Amino acid sequence: MSFSSLFSSYWVRSAFFSMLQRFALIFFGFINFFILIRSLSISQMGTWALFLTIITVFENTKSALLKNAHIKFVTANIEGEQKAVIASSSLLINISINIIFIALILLTGKKIGVFFNSANDLYIILIWFIPGLISMVFFSHLEAVQLSHFDFKGVFAGNFLRQLCFFIFLVIHFLLKKPINMFLLGLYQSITIFLGAITLFIFSKKYLLMKFNPTVLWIKKILNYGGYIFGSGVVSNIYSNADQFMTAAIIPGSIAFYNAAKRINGFIDIPTYAAADIIFPKLSLASSEEGIKKVKYLYEKMVAVLLSLIIPVAILFILFPKLIIYIIAGDKYLASAPILQIYMLISVIGILQHQAATTLYSLGKTKLCFAISTLSLLINLIITFICLKLIGFYGAAVGSLITSLITFVTWYFIVKKEIGFNLSNIPVYSKEYYLLAYSKIKTLLQQKSVKNKA
Numbered sequence: 001m002s003f004s005s006l007f008s009s010y011w012v013r014s015a016f017f018s019m020l021q022r023f024a025l026i027f028f029g030f031i032n033f034f035i036l037i038r039s040l041s042i043s044q045m046g047t048w049a050l051f052l053t054i055i056t057v058f059e060n061t062k063s064a065l066l067k068n069a070h071i072k073f074v075t076a077n078i079e080g081e082q083k084a085v086i087a088s089s090s091l092l093i094n095i096s097i098n099i100i101f102i103a104l105i106l107l108t109g110k111k112i113g114v115f116f117n118s119a120n121d122l123y124i125i126l127i128w129f130i131p132g133l134i135s136m137v138f139f140s141h142l143e144a145v146q147l148s149h150f151d152f153k154g155v156f157a158g159n160f161l162r163q164l165c166f167f168i169f170l171v172i173h174f175l176l177k178k179p180i181n182m183f184l185l186g187l188y189q190s191i192t193i194f195l196g197a198i199t200l201f202i203f204s205k206k207y208l209l210m211k212f213n214p215t216v217l218w219i220k221k222i223l224n225y226g227g228y229i230f231g232s233g234v235v236s237n238i239y240s241n242a243d244q245f246m247t248a249a250i251i252p253g254s255i256a257f258y259n260a261a262k263r264i265n266g267f268i269d270i271p272t273y274a275a276a277d278i279i280f281p282k283l284s285l286a287s288s289e290e291g292i293k294k295v296k297y298l299y300e301k302m303v304a305v306l307l308s309l310i311i312p313v314a315i316l317f318i319l320f321p322k323l324i325i326y327i328i329a330g331d332k333y334l335a336s337a338p339i340l341q342i343y344m345l346i347s348v349i350g351i352l353q354h355q356a357a358t359t360l361y362s363l364g365k366t367k368l369c370f371a372i373s374t375l376s377l378l379i380n381l382i383i384t385f386i387c388l389k390l391i392g393f394y395g396a397a398v399g400s401l402i403t404s405l406i407t408f409v410t411w412y413f414i415v416k417k418e419i420g421f422n423l424s425n426i427p428v429y430s431k432e433y434y435l436l437a438y439s440k441i442k443t444l445l446q447q448k449s450v451k452n453k454a
Contacts (some may be wrong), residue, residue, distance in 0.1 A: 002413065021156040025268050028163035030328070033263045035170045035331050039180055044257045045120040046248065047182060049259030053244055054112075055189075057237040060098050060135065067144045069222045074148035083123065084209040087220035089142050099135050102130055116245070117252040119184045128186030135194040142200035145207050147184050154203025160194030162225045198268045224368065227249050235373040236357070239403075243396035248386055258396065259331045261339035264317075265347060296419040299359045304429030306351045335393070342397040346404045355405055356415040372414065 070090045074083050093423060105126045113122035139158065147152045169188045173180045238245070244262070248255040317324060321337035329336065360369050384399030391398055415421040 001239055020149030021152070024156075024160050024163055028167045029263065029266060032167055032170055033260075034328060035169065035174050036180075037333070039174065042332070044121065044182070044414060046253060046256040046258070047118045048118055048185065049092045049244065049255050050118055050122055050248060051129075051182075052184075053214065053241050053259075054126075057241060058101055059140070059232075062094070062139060062235045062238045065096055065097075066140065066222070066261045067147065069090060069225045070144040071148045072105075072225065073218075073221065081209075081243050084211045085213055085215055085218050087141075087209075088212045089214040089222055090144065091137075091212070092214040093219060093222060094137050094141050098133050102133055105130065116248045118248075121284060129181055129189055130168040132186075132193040135190065135197045139197040139200060142204045145204050145218045146200070149207050154200050157203055158196040161199045164293050165192040165195055185351065201420040203229075203234075217401070225364070230371045231374070235377045239342055239373065239377045239380050242377070243400045245275050246381075246384055246388060251393060253399055254393060257333055257336045258339055260325070260333045261336040261343055261397075264324060264328055265339055265343040266334075267364045290444075292419050295359060295363065296357035296421060299355060299415070299419060299421065300425045301354055301429055303355050304426045306355070307348070308430045308433045310348060310351065316340070317344045338394055343432060346401055349404045349408050353404075353411045354417070356411045358419075359415065360418060363418070368414070368418075372407075373450065376403065376410070379403055 016330065036048060040048060069088065073086045109123040109126050110120070113120060116122065139162075141157050143158065146152070166188055169184075169192075170180070172178075173184075244255050244258050247258055318341050321340045322334055323335055325337050325340060357369050359372075360366075380400065380403040383402050384396050387395035387399035387402070389395070412421070416423075
């Protein structure tokens with residue numbers, strides 16, 4: 001099979017661009033983190049971590065509402081005119097959400113900064129990120145347009161340029177030894193999102209009908225489908241960052257250490273989120289055309305692949321956490337080592353949960369996902385608060401691990417009931433992937449040996 005014919009496969013092409021995008025995101029994020037952690041004080045680093053957490057929660061939550069609904073409805077409608085109505089309705093909702101968020105920043109930004117022990121710095125960076133929020137309307141909309149046409153190239157290009165430009169700004173400061181502050185960080189983020197949106201527009205032009213004709217009917221449909229996903233997105237994003245929010249509010253200065261561990265742990269999450277982007281359009285199609293058996297097969301295969309990739313890396317990070325923290329963040333952040341070990345365990349446990357939510361969304365089980373996510377958040381807040389009070393600094397990490405184990409069991413029984421998930425198939429599929437990888441490596445080494453002898 002030629003490279004061109006192999007690359008024409010949806011799975012190969014989409015996996016290539018999605019993994020490349022996630023890798024670029026983590027790579028630049030790592031380098032940026034490496035520079036900033038040596039340029040900012042622990043207090044400033046804590047403010048930066050809070051800003052990233054708040055913005056990530058907002059972006060991911062809005063994406064949960066609009067991107068999944070956009071993809072599902074556009075892929076199910078062949079008529080171009082209908083696709084334009086869906087896209088327009090989605091864009092109008094997108095604009096409205098961003099306006100509300102900007103208003104919240106202007107009205108409550110200072111109070112949020114005080115609550116999280118960040119004084120005026122958090123408010124400054126949020127204010128200078130407002131132009132970025134305006135650009136984000138078009139960035140996220142065009143991203144959904146690309147994905148709804150099974151095209152990952154433009155999504156990669158837009159995100160890559162966004163990350164690259166921010167990286168360049170930081171490197172210039174680092175090389176010239178110029179100080180960097182919250183105002184500049186907010187401004188640079190705004191500029192890079194604007195440039196990323198322009199790039200996405202260039203790649204998306206062929207899919208745009210240049211019509212803005214939203215309808216009340218489709219706005220209701222998107223909100224009805226995406227409303228519970230939106231609620232689940234809010235809940236799950238707060239859930240995944242609850243440890244950082246709670247430690248920031250209860251133990252001043254602690255969020256910088258938690259964020260250091262979370263950023264390093266981000267390496268292990270590359271395949272998980274890339275897989276969700278790849279598989280959701282196919283699950284949506286399979287659920288409407290091929291039935292539950294196909295959905296079950298895709299789900300089990302994806303979980304097995306992810307576990308095969310992630311477990312070896314997780315073991316390495318769990319065995320040598322202090323060395324990894326020292327190399328990446330420096331000796332000031334060695335206290336993050338136990339947090340990193342716990343986060344690695346949570347990432348492995350969370351694979352089944354994350355892919356289960358994606359699968360149930362594709363089946364239209366949005367209310368069920370919302371209910372599970374809400375219950376998980378309430379449990380997490382209670383357990384994390386108790387652990388923080390009893391254990392102190394590491395309490396939030398311990399609380400997150402306990403909650404992850406509880407939610408793992410919950411999601412296992414839910415997905416077993418809904419699609420007939422069979423846990424015993426996972427090690428079987430994983431073994432197949434390891435044997436395949438071993439066979440490929442063995443063949444390559446043999447070929448290399450033959451060439452060297454020749």
